[in-house]
Structures are given as C-alpha cells and as structure tokens.
Amino acid sequence: MHDAVRQAIRDTVQVGVGVLLVSSLLFGVTGVWPPMVAVESGSMEPHMHRGDLIVVSEPGRFGGGVAGGVTTATGAADGDRNFGARGDVIVFDSPWKPGSPIIHRAHLSVEAGENWYDEANPAYLPPDADSCEDLPQCPAPTEGFVTKGDANGQYDQVNGNSPVVRPDRIRAEARVKIPLLGHVRLTLTGS
DSSP states (O other), X not given: OOHHHHHHHHHHHHHHHHHHHHHHHHHHHHOSSSXXXXXXXXXXXXXSOTTOEEEEEOTTTTOOOSGGGOOOTTSOOOGGXXXXXXXXXXXXXXXXXXXXXXXXXXXXXXXXXXXXXXXXXXXXXXXXXXXXXXXXXXXXXXXXXXXXXXXXXXXXXXXXXXXXXXXXXXXXXXXXXXXXXXXXXHHHHTX
C-alpha cells in the first residue's frame, strides 16, 4: 500500500475518532442526542439565523425555569442564556408539522383549561381577536407552552405552527449558538 493511501486512512480514522469523542462529550454534558441542531429558517431572527448551529441540552438540565425547566417570556430575564430576549428557546415537535422539529421561544406557561388571552401580548394576536373564544388553542387544551418564533408576527398556536407545546414534546433547550456552522448540516441533509 502506498504511503499516501495509508496517510489518508490514518487521517480519516483520526477525524472519525475526534468527532466521536467530541460528540460523546457533548452528549454527556447536554443529555440529549443529537446535542446540536441547525437552524433551518429565519423564524428566530435577529437572534438566530438560518445556518446557525445550536448546542442544546435536555430541558431543565442546568436548573431554573417553570414546568419542564423552561423559563417563559413573562419570566425574569436571564442574560445571554435566552438569546437576546426573555423566554427560553426550545426545540419541540409539532403534530401539525410532523418530522420538522421547531426551534422557537416559550412565551407563556399555561395550564389545561386556562384562558391565556389576558396574559398574551396583543401584538402577537390577530387584530380581530377580542377574547379567548377568538383564538385557536384557547382555552388551553392541555398544560404546556405558548410559543413564537422571534421573527414571526403571531404565536405558533394562533398561526397554525403548533398546538400548545406539552412538556413531553420538548426535545431540548437551546444553549449556545455557533454562527454559520449549521450550513454544513443543512447542505449534507439537503435542507
């Protein structure tokens, strides 16, 4: 075997072992797999952009928050942890958009049967909504979170992105943003 081929094999194995070690370390720290997600749309601008790579952890892994360890936009500000605004950024599954995890901000924590209209920011509601009866998902059909992408005009529960996000549908909380590195994943997956 030629020296160049051996070197290429050795380099490939070393890179593979390095990726495996870093991934294992991140999994041990974050408690979720995969420990990173790529932002696929501009719905979280200006705080996250398409192609940013986000390191995530299991909800509540590092303390704080309300139900499920999640802090909402109505809670106290927590510096850079919240990516420039109040409320944790969470990754969750929506049965309304199967196979497409959503990364948006938790705005309100609601109980089953709760009328969340009065707690809601009127700017994120339809202009003709005068009461809970005018909103989908109000009263809340289950306990969970009312969410919204920072760049979106309305709550996910109003615009059809997701029903109230139950704690068991939350995959992870966003922790660290690495700009542009997510483009590699998006390119490899064809997203």
